[in-house]
Amino acid sequence: MAHSAEYLANLYEGLGSLQNDFRNFNLLRLVAGCVRGERVLDIGCGSGGLLSLLQQQGHSTSGVEPNADLVSLANTLHPELRIVQGTGADLDRVTGLFDTITIIDVLEHIEDDREQLRRIWDRLVPGGQLVVLVPAFPLLYGERDRNNGHFRRYTSRELIGKLREIGFEPRRQRYWNALGFLPYVISGRLLHRKLNTELRTNRPKNWFQKMTIRLFHAWFREVENRLSFGFGLSFLCVAEKPRTAAESKKIEVEQRCAA
Numbered sequence: 703m704a705h706s707a708e709y710l711a712n713l714y715e716g717l718g719s720l721q722n723d724f725r726n727f728n729l730l731r732l733v734a735g736c737v738r739g740e741r742v743l744d745i746g747c748g749s750g751g752l753l754s755l756l757q758q759q760g761h762s763t764s765g766v767e768p769n770a771d772l773v774s775l776a777n778t779l780h781p782e783l784r785i786v787q788g789t790g791a792d793l794d795r796v797t798g799l800f801d802t803i804t805i806i807d808v809l810e811h812i813e814d815d816r817e818q819l820r821r822i823w824d825r826l827v828p829g830g831q832l833v834v835l836v837p838a839f840p841l842l843y844g845e846r847d848r849n850n851g852h853f854r855r856y857t858s859r860e861l862i863g864k865l866r867e868i869g870f871e872p873r874r875q876r877y878w879n880a881l882g883f884l885p886y887v888i889s890g891r892l893l894h895r896k897l898n899t900e901l902r903t904n905r906p907k908n909w910f911q912k913m914t915i916r917l918f919h920a921w922f923r924e925v926e927n928r929l930s931f932g933f934g935l936s937f938l939c940v941a942e943k944p945r946t947a948a949e950s951k952k953i954e955v956e957q958r959c960a961a
Contacts, residue, residue, distance in 0.1 A: 720751055722915055723902040725879070728922035729806070729835070729936075730755055732878065735927075736833045736940050737761065739801020743825065745790050746808030750776035750783045757783070764796050790818045793825050800825055804833045807936075810852040819868045828945040832870060836861060838877060838937040842886065858937055870941035877934035881921060886935055 720727045730752045740762050744753050747765030749772055757763050765785040767773050773787045786795045790805070790812055803822050812818045822832055837847070837855040847855060862872050901911060901918075926934075 722904060722907070724915060724918035724922055725882075725902060726751065728919065728927055729878070731923075732927045732938070733804060733806055733833055733835065734759060736831075736874070736938075737802045737804065738831065739827075741798065741800045741802075743793075743796060743800045743803045745793075745803065745805040745822070746811070747776070747785060748772050750780040750785060752804065752806065753783050753785070754780045764800075766790065766792060766796060790821065793821050796825075799827045799830070801827055801830050802833060803830070806833075806835045807837070809834055809836050810847075810854055810856070811850075813853050815853075816864055816867065819864060819870070823868050823870070823943060826943045828943060830943050831873070832865075832941045832943070833938070834861070834865075834941070835878070835936050835938045838935060839933075842935075856937060858939075861937060861939055865939065865941045869943070871944050872939055872941045874938075874940040876930035876938050877932060877936065878926060878930070878938055879935040880931040880933055881918075881926065882935050883933060 720730075733752060734755050737756060737759075742753075742756050742761045742763050744756075744763065744765045747753050747767045748769075750765060753763045753765050753776075763783065765776070765783060766788050767776065767785055768787065768789045770787055773785055776783060776785050786792070788795050790808065803826060805818075805822065809815050809818060819832075826832065837852065838858070840855045840857060843852070843855045858875060858877075862875065865872055901907075901915060907915065
């Protein structure tokens with residue numbers, strides 16, 4: 703896990719402003735489009751990219767991040783953000799309930815994922831929602847997952863089943879990053895080599911690399927973020943914490959009084 707933490711800190715520091723990182727830049731915009739309500743908590747918020755985007759959109763944001771180096775980087779890049787250093791088990795260090803909780807590329811790092819989902823349930827308002835993204839297809843699990851501290855990759859049935867077990871009602875689900883699926887299979891599973899992520903860093907680029915980055919941005923923005931191909935390296939689910947009948951009645955009465 704220490705190796706994983708160091709890897710992530712070095713990765714995010716190298717990515718810089720995310721302008722070259724076509725993967726995370728467009729993923730964060732996809733996730734932001736799923737968020738609703740005023741108060742948002744991001745678990746495993748990394749260097750604060752999603753929180754910053756959500757704050758620009760008018761949300762009140764909080765974050766929890768276990769990696770001290772990433773918290774320090776977030777404080778440097780986005781000093782206006784509220785980020786607590788802690789794990790997903792430390793949600794009591796963030797006050798209040800939330801309209802949306804996001805947990806992106808994080809749940810696979812947590813051995814007892816059911817308990818984490820229960821903690822999230824407890825911190826959502828009735829009618830609040832969870833936005834979760836996980837690595838897909840257990841058959842792809844390999845050395846890269848182990849090095850990154852992943853306990854598992856998920857099938858859609860497994861994730862949705864665990865959400866329903868807690869009480870969540872899945873509202874939207876889709877795969878994402880179909881473009882990277884075949885390169886991942888060839889590199890990681892057949893050739894047993896690491897994928898080259900140099901293109902996504904903030905290091906200087908030649909004209910061909912810059913053009914390639916623009917094309918990848920266009921693909922993710924116009925295709926991946928609009929369509930689901932039924933497969934991809936990641937699986938996204940938006941699930942709701944349903945209101946009880948009494949809670950729904952109370953809200954209905956409050957809305958009538960306010961009208």
